[in-house]
């Protein structure tokens with residue numbers, strides 16, 4: 001039987017285009033394994049930095065009608081523990097695992113990338129949506145194409161044998177320009193987008209913001225049209241494969257992403273709102289969608305909305 005869902009992402013064979021997005025179920029080998037067993041084509045671990053980092057106080061995740069606000073921050077056990085989790089996962093599963101890293105400085109990005117590569121993940125995803133401590137007001141790296149280009153070049157210099165993806169954010173003047181800087185400096189893949197915002201929800205009775213951190217990143221269906229537009233613009237600007245991420249919950253959402261130009265599709269918030277079965281449900285609905293229309297490969301749909 002042909003596997004209509006199979007995709008090749010920068011040389012990595014995925015049995016399904018669905019990729020577990022970073023930050024959801026990605027802290028341990030065992031939680032990554034559960035997602036892999038339930039039909040994800042690849043799984044991304046939680047972003048890790050050089051050292052352990054505590055997150056923001058609770059409540060840090062707040063569901064609302066159209067997704068989530070989250071202020072989890074970059075809570076993580078540090079690169080040493082993450083290497084151990086990735087190695088354990090690789091011993092137990094054939095599903096490709098993507099490591100995700102961040103840094104507080106350009107040097108730190110390069111160092112964490114070199115360390116995490118020791119675990120031999122299928123790909124290293126570089127999360128640039130974090131504050132640049134060297135910049136005034138700690139502006140995010142993702143907003144500056146030159147800095148993202150510099151991070152790409154430095155990470156590439158330290159990780160030569162594993163594909164690297166740059167995880168971009170809409171918090172910039174032009175995501176197409178940032179993607180170009182990644183392509184010009186050796187990126188293999190673009191992951192887009194990270195959560196949007198930050199946003200705030202105020203409890204009308206208590207008269208205070210609900211999140212302890214007051215504000216948090218917006219994810220889920222509310223951001224799907226923003227993510228589709230971002231993927232569209234990136235696909236017009238560069239020829240790199242894209243992991244289209246943001247608000248995907250259904251097979252139709254996946255098809256939208258692919259038509260905009262994505263090769264694979266990230267799923268994060270839907271794991272909270274629809275349960276872990278979201279992967280197998282989307283896979284079977286997507287198979288039916290393609291079968292009914294005589295589509296044998298997702299590559300036939302890739303970018304097809306661009307005329």
Ligand SMILES: Cc1cc2nc3c(=O)[nH]c(=O)nc-3n(C[C@H](O)[C@H](O)[C@H](O)COP(=O)(O)O)c2cc1C
Nearest residue numbers: 021022023047127193194195219220246247268269
């Ligand atoms: C609770 C939570 C934690 C997240 N943590 C990370 C993270 O550590 N690194 C990262 O690159 N993205 C992180 N993200 C962003 C997601 O990977 C994804 O890009 C974003 O949520 C949009 O996709 P979605 O709507 O499918 O969730 C996080 C998202 C959520 C909801």
